[in-house]
Amino acid sequence: MNKQNHHHHEVSGKNLLWSILLNVFITLAELIGGIISGSISLLSDAIHNFSDVLSLIISYLANKLTKKAATNNHTYGFSRSEVMAAFINATTLIVLAFYILFKGIIRLFNPESVAVDWVIWMALASIIVNGLSVLFISKDAHDNINIKSAYLHLFSDMLTSIAVLVGGLSMKYFGWQSVDAILSISIALYLLYSSWGIFKSAITIIMQFTPANIEIHEITELLSKIPEIKNIHHVHVWQINEHNIMFESHIDVHKDFKITDFELVLTKIKDILSQFNIKHVTIQPEFSVVDNKQIIYKHF
CATH class of the missing domain: 1.20.1510.10 (Cation efflux protein transmembrane domain)
Structure with missing residues (x-):
């Protein structure tokens, strides 16, 4: 890792x-x-x-x-x-x-x-x-x-x-x-x-490329082991400068959570990402959203 x-x-x-x-x-x-x-x-x-x-x-x-x-x-x-x-x-x-x-x-x-x-x-x-x-x-x-x-x-x-x-x-x-x-x-x-x-x-x-020391598939595999998560897609990892790595993604969950319940999931996500020195995390939780489920997808 x-x-x-x-x-x-x-x-x-x-x-x-x-x-x-x-x-x-x-x-x-x-x-x-x-x-x-x-x-x-x-x-x-x-x-x-x-x-x-x-x-x-x-x-x-x-x-x-x-x-x-x-x-x-x-x-x-x-x-x-x-x-x-x-x-x-x-x-x-x-x-x-x-x-x-x-x-x-x-x-x-x-x-x-x-x-x-x-x-x-x-x-x-x-x-x-x-x-x-x-x-x-x-x-x-x-x-x-x-x-x-x-x-x-x-x-x-x-x-x-x-x-x-x-x-x-x-x-x-x-x-x-x-x-x-x-x-x-x-x-x-x-x-x-x-x-x-x-x-x-x-x-x-x-160019906001993925940092050389980061393997996106390694991250998504670890996040997928969180029981509440069904799917991870639209993943982006980039750097603002040499010290600050940014992460964003869409997260499909298995059931319709309250915000307070999802915050517990978010804590698990942040704990995993911190192992890669990723401190700035933006997550879009989804339950019944129909969209492209590819890990990497250009949606803009």
């Missing part, structure tokens, strides 16, 4: 702000260094760092939005804003990865000389800045898909900066000019690999 235990973690906005400021600085430094040195891998890292800045700003704004209270016009509040931020950040990474891959392949077949000292020093600076940024938000990244996407930006950029440093040292001491293009291609492939999971998770929530 799939079970989850989540607690909502309060994200530190101050740490996000520090990470934004650090990455604005290193982006400008690497951009200048990449232009001066002619290094495509350093420019790729600068572009990646710029995407870090954007992702952190988006994450910061989303974190602020999600704390706003629900209203009559926004009955769920803005809790899904962090999922949207994660989607935007992951999409940005994927687009950048394809761009870097394209530039790296071109440079592989048309190598150019690179001012390696700039590459080495800028890569070192980027490692330090991204390392600090990773430390700032690492605690918040465990339980928040929004911060996790920003963390992935920063951590992957720290790794790519290490790769750029290795490439710079290889060019300086061994004369391997092609390593610049090879590193760019490797960075792009790594970005595609690392961002796909968050992209897929965000899409699952935005």
